[in-house]
Amino acid sequence: MKRDEFLERLAHALAGLPQSEREEILADYRAYFDDALADGRDEEAVCRALGEPTRLARELCAERKLKQWEAHKTPGNLGQVLSALAGLSVLNLLLAFPYLVVMTVLTSLWLGALMLLLAGVLCTGAWLSHTLTGWPAFNHMMFNDSMTGPMMIAGNTNITIDGDGENRGHVSIRTDASTGSVQIAVRDDNGSFVLQNASDGSIARMMSSDAHGRVVLGHMRPETPFGILVVGLVLMLIGGLGSFFGWKVIVAVWRGTGQWLRWQWRLLHGESRP
Amino acid sequence: MKTQLRKGTLEMCVLALLSRQDSYVYEIVGRLAQSMEIGEGTIYPLMRRLQADEWVSTYLTESNSGPARKYYTLTASGRSTLASMRGEWDSFVAEINDVLAQSGAQTGENEHEA
Numbered sequence: 012m013k014r015d016e017f018l019e020r021l022a023h024a025l026a027g028l029p030q031s032e033r034e035e036i037l038a039d040y041r042a043y044f045d046d047a048l049a050d051g052r053d054e055e056a057v058c059r060a061l062g063e064p065t066r067l068a069r070e071l072c073a074e075r076k077l078k079q080w081e082a083h084k085t086p087g088n089l090g091q092v093l094s095a096l097a098g099l100s101v102l103n104l105l106l107a108f109p110y111l112v113v114m115t116v117l118t119s120l121w122l123g124a125l126m127l128l129l130a131g132v133l134c135t136g137a138w139l140s141h142t143l144t145g146w147p148a149f150n151h152m153m154f155n156d157s158m159t160g161p162m163m164i165a166g167n168t169n170i171t172i173d174g175d176g177e178n179r180g181h182v183s184i185r186t187d188a189s190t191g192s193v194q195i196a197v198r199d200d201n202g203s204f205v206l207q208n209a210s211d212g213s214i215a216r217m218m219s220s221d222a223h224g225r226v227v228l229g230h231m232r233p234e235t236p237f238g239i240l241v242v243g244l245v246l247m248l249i250g251g252l253g254s255f256f257g258w259k260v261i262v263a264v265w266r267g268t269g270q271w272l273r274w275q276w277r278l279l280h281g282e283s284r285p
Numbered sequence: 286m287k288t289q290l291r292k293g294t295l296e297m298c299v300l301a302l303l304s305r306q307d308s309y310v311y312e313i314v315g316r317l318a319q320s321m322e323i324g325e326g327t328i329y330p331l332m333r334r335l336q337a338d339e340w341v342s343t344y345l346t347e348s349n350s351g352p353a354r355k356y357y358t359l360t361a362s363g364r365s366t367l368a369s370m371r372g373e374w375d376s377f378v379a380e381i382n383d384v385l386a387q388s389g390a391q392t393g394e395n396e397h398e399a
Contacts, residue, residue: 039310039329039355046311062326070330078337 012058014044024068028075036071069098077276084265092272110268117261124253127246134243141236295323297374299331300359300367303341307358332357340366 018037025033047057073095080088093107137147172184180199194207202221209215217228302316310329317323335341340363345353
């Protein structure tokens with residue numbers, strides 16, 4: 012390999028770096044060749060001594076990616092460092108998978124805690140709003156057919172809806188303004204389901220039956236406004252603590268990753284020296 | 286064993302060379318090669334790492350022939366890093382010598398443990 016080929020291959024392999032940096036590295040290698048040739052050495056010997064240009068380029072890129080990750084610990088930069096180090100065969104990428112699983116689990120747990128916190132805030136907010144303005148009322152039955160978003164049936168109106176489906180299926184929804192009760196009934200050839208609530212918002216009757224048997228639940232205590240406040244506060248407490256400590260753990264693991272990668276990098280430079 | 290021992294010491298050697306006088310890559314390689322076996326290709330990436338760690342900085346000087354030459358010089362933090370590396374190295378060597386001297390006196394043979 013001659014000097015020009017070496018530089019060309021190096022330039023090609025450094026394509027991932029910003030232009031100014033690439034130019035600087037290439038200029039440094041050109042100067043190195045100039046010095047070596049002035050010293051009376053021949054081009055091929057210098058190329059051999061310098062090593063494989065692609066490998067040099069990988070090393071120079073990996074160092075840069077590591078710096079980037081240390082400056083901005085984003086998942087994208089982590090991916091780049093991992094693949095750069097794997098390219099240098101410092102790091103077996105298989106080792107990265109358990110790590111990614113752990114990070115994913117941690118992150119999910121943390122998001123879960125955040126959701127609990129959010130639910131707590133919503134419950135508490137609903138209680139506050141209910142206490143101050145009377146809205147939202149807690150004696151409404153809410154259901155969702157998952158196609159059109161939440162639906163709410165208020166018990167203080169008169170509604171009758173009937174619908175027929177296949178296999179003699181039938182759906183009926185009835186509200187009674189005088190008692191404030193709502194009844195939803197679904198039935199077909201195989202079984203039926205009935206949900207009925209009372210004026211205070213409690214579930215007066217929930218019945219599910221088919222050819223093999225029937226389950227009936229009734230007189231379930233409604234959620235009182237005070238109960239909702241307690242639930243909201245407990246959720247906020249659990250969610251708040253979970254989010255806070257979860258975040259601390261994630262940050263610690265994230266930092267540890269940086270140090271571990273740096274250590275792997277140093278190990279490479281200790282041991283790869285001929 | 287020698288390769289293992291060279292772990293981490295090449296950086297120190299380069300810093301030590303630069304502490305005597307500023308130099309450029311080809312000259313650094315030449316000086317190191319006089320006293321130890323080195324992979325010529327490892328020095329340039331090493332210089333970039335030292336620069337990224339801000340242990341060395343560079344400046345350009347006009348040369349008689351050809352384009353300006355890039356010189357490396359030790360920064361203040363490079364100097365203090367070198368001092369602490371040297372301290373660690375000296376105490377490490379002293380410990381090992383101590384052990385070798387003792388076992389040599391007792392058994393007359395050396396255990397080779399990397």
